[in-house]
Amino acid sequence: MCGSCGCGDHHKHSHNLSHEQMHALGMEHHHHHEQPSVIEIEKDILSHNNNMAERIRGYLDAKNIYAFNLVSSPGSGKTTLLETTIKAIKSKINISVIEGDQRTSNDADRIMNLGINTVQINTETGCHLEAGEIYDTIKQMNIPESSLLFIENIGNLVCPALFDLGENERIVMISVTEGDDKPLKYPYMFESAQTCIINKIDLLPYLQCDIERIKQNALSINPHLRFFELSVTQGIGMENWISYLLQQIQT
Amino acid sequence: MHELSIALSIVNLAVQEAKNNGNSKLSELEVEVGELAGVDINGLDFSLGIILKSSRMNVGHKIHTISPLSRCNICKRDFKSTRKYTSCPFCGSKDTRLTKGNELRLKSIIVE
Numbered sequence: 001m002c003g004s005c006g007c008g009d010h011h012k013h014s015h016n017l018s019h020e021q022m023h024a025l026g027m028e029h030h031h032h033h034e035q036p037s038v039i040e041i042e043k044d045i046l047s048h049n050n051n052m053a054e055r056i057r058g059y060l061d062a063k064n065i066y067a068f069n070l071v072s073s074p075g076s077g078k079t080t081l082l083e084t085t086i087k088a089i090k091s092k093i094n095i096s097v098i099e100g101d102q103r104t105s106n107d108a109d110r111i112m113n114l115g116i117n118t119v120q121i122n123t124e125t126g127c128h129l130e131a132g133e134i135y136d137t138i139k140q141m142n143i144p145e146s147s148l149l150f151i152e153n154i155g156n157l158v159c160p161a162l163f164d165l166g167e168n169e170r171i172v173m174i175s176v177t178e179g180d181d182k183p184l185k186y187p188y189m190f191e192s193a194q195t196c197i198i199n200k201i202d203l204l205p206y207l208q209c210d211i212e213r214i215k216q217n218a219l220s221i222n223p224h225l226r227f228f229e230l231s232v233t234q235g236i237g238m239e240n241w242i243s244y245l246l247q248q249i250q251t
Numbered sequence: 252m253h254e255l256s257i258a259l260s261i262v263n264l265a266v267q268e269a270k271n272n273g274n275s276k277l278s279e280l281e282v283e284v285g286e287l288a289g290v291d292i293n294g295l296d297f298s299l300g301i302i303l304k305s306s307r308m309n310v311g312h313k314i315h316t317i318s319p320l321s322r323c324n325i326c327k328r329d330f331k332s333t334r335k336y337t338s339c340p341f342c343g344s345k346d347t348r349l350t351k352g353n354e355l356r357l358k359s360i361i362v363e
Contacts, residue, residue, distance in 0.1 A: 036278055036363045041268050045260050045282070045355045127253060159253040162289050188289040191335040222336055223345040 049163055052131035056138060056166025060149070066248040067149040069165045071189060072173035073182075074155030077199045079107045081173070081232045082150055086114050088242050093249060094147035098137055100129045100154045107152065117141060128159040131166055146249055157186040168248075175200040176209045183218040190221040195228070197241075202231035254291055257355070258298035262306070265360050275362035279311040285352040287319045287335060319352025 044050065060067050070078050079099075086095055096117040099108040108120035119137050121129060134151060143149060151167060153160045172193040174182050177200060183190040190196065196218050198211060211229065218225050228244070230237040261282055269277040282299075284290055292314060299312045321332035323339035324346040330339065335349050 036361050037275075038359050038361050039268065039272055040359045041265075041357045042359075043264060043268075043357050045257060045264060045357055047264075048260065126256075162253060162257075187334060221334065224336075 046162065046164075049131045052135045053164035053166040056131060056135055057168075059138065060166065060168070063143065064146045064249065065143055065149050066147075066169075067151065067165075067167045069151045069153060069160075069167035069170045070173065071153045071157070071160050071170065071193070072155060072175075073157050073178060076155075076173045076175045076178065077232050078152050078155070078173055079110055081197070081199065081230070082152065083110060083114065084232050084235075084238065085242065085245065086111065086116055088238065089245065090114070090116070092246065094144045096141055096143045096147060096149045098129075098134065098141075098149070098151045100152060102126070102154065117143070123154060127154060127156050128163050129153050129165060130163050134165045148245065148249060157182075157189045161188040161192045169194050171195040171197055173197040173199055174214065176204055176207055176211065176214070180209050180211075180213040181217060183214065183221050187221045190218050190225070193222070194224065194226065196225045197228045197230055199230050199232055201229050202234045202236060254294035255298045255302075257290060258295055258302050261299065261357060262302050262310075264357050265310075266308075268357070268360055269362050272360075272362055277308065277310050277360055278363050279313070279361040281313045281315070281358045281360070283315045283317055283354045283356045283358045285317045285319065285354040287349065287352040288355045290355060292316055315358065317351055317354050320350050321347045322350045323347050 070082075072078050082097060089095070097108075097111045099105075099111065099118060099120045100123060101107055101120070102123055102125070104122075105120040108118045111118040119141060121133055121137060123129065129151065151165055157172075170193040172189050172195070174196065176198060198214055201211065204211060215227060228237060228241050230241060232238070261280065265277055265280040269275050284292055284295065296314055299314075303310045303312060319332045320329055321337050322329050323342060323344055325344040326339060326342040328339070328341050329350070330337075330341070332347070332349065332352070335353070336345065337347055338345050339347050
């Protein structure tokens with residue numbers, strides 16, 4: 001019997017077996033792993049997030065849903081904007097909302113009180129929403145066709161900039177109380193947005209904040225930005241904003 | 252502080268790629284980060300070090316930074332830039348795009 005492979009006495013085969021063949025035959029053999037080898041990968045580190053974002057985008061496209069990713073510092077007025085917007089247009093168009101916060105369902109409760117399909121995501125220690133979370137959430141929301149979806153991101157002008165959520169449009173919101181150099185301090189968010197809402201403009205008389213300077217600073221970071229100047233609580237500028245929203249969905 | 256979650260994604264991706272390569276043992280990973288990728292490179296370096304050390308995988312890591320470069324869509328010239336949208340220094344156009352400096356890539360791994 002062949003001592004190497006345990007076959008019959010008649011030794012008619014070669015022992016130049018490949019590594020895979022030795023494994024298949026259950027033969028003992030040496031592994032030649034002493035030589036480290038370099039493997040080129042060239043893969044985007046956020047590829048998982050970006051792939052999930054593209055899947056979301058495809059789903060939303062197919063259902064004619066227009067999605068906004070709403071980002072700002074905490075307290076700029078994102079949730080109040082949503083409440084006011086919903087009251088103004090819910091009779092004309094269907095709206096769904098995903099709320100992101102570290103903790104509590106306070107924001108989702110406010111929106112749900114208006115009879116809106118709302119899901120709260122609590123990220124706990126997380127500082128941003130990721131596409132995988134949005135994908136799982138959207139799957140269970142049963143969002144109707146030809147409608148609007150608002151994703152209210154965690155109040156944070158830094159981290160959410162990097163994470164595509166599959167939205168059609170990213171809106172960065174800034175209130176005039178935050179200072180007119182904010183776009184310069186947090187450039188990544190302003191770079192990655194298509195729209196900038198400047199809120200609380202009714203407070204301008206009390207502040208040393210120049211709205212033109214906010215816009216110039218934002219445009220120096222991203223010359224493609226589109227602006228809305230609003231006071232959500234006083235109803236200033238809301239007509240423009242609402243008609244812009246309604247134009248996004250062709251029913 | 253999203254560097255820690257990015258570092259975790261890097262390690263997961265590298266481990267997966269080593270697994271795909273005939274279950275080899277990962278011994279080093281190499282990352283490319285653009286200066287305008289929105290990632291703090293020291294923070295990422297620190298986070299990668301902590302994760303690799305605490306996982307006891309004995310894996311080294313290297314980070315290469317990539318300087319930003321833009322191209323003007325009007326006069327088609329390349330120039331060094333400092334942000335995503337930089338006005339073209341040759342023709343003054345604002346219609347420019349970043350061609351380098353936005354990378355966040357697992358470049359390669361070394362396996363044994």
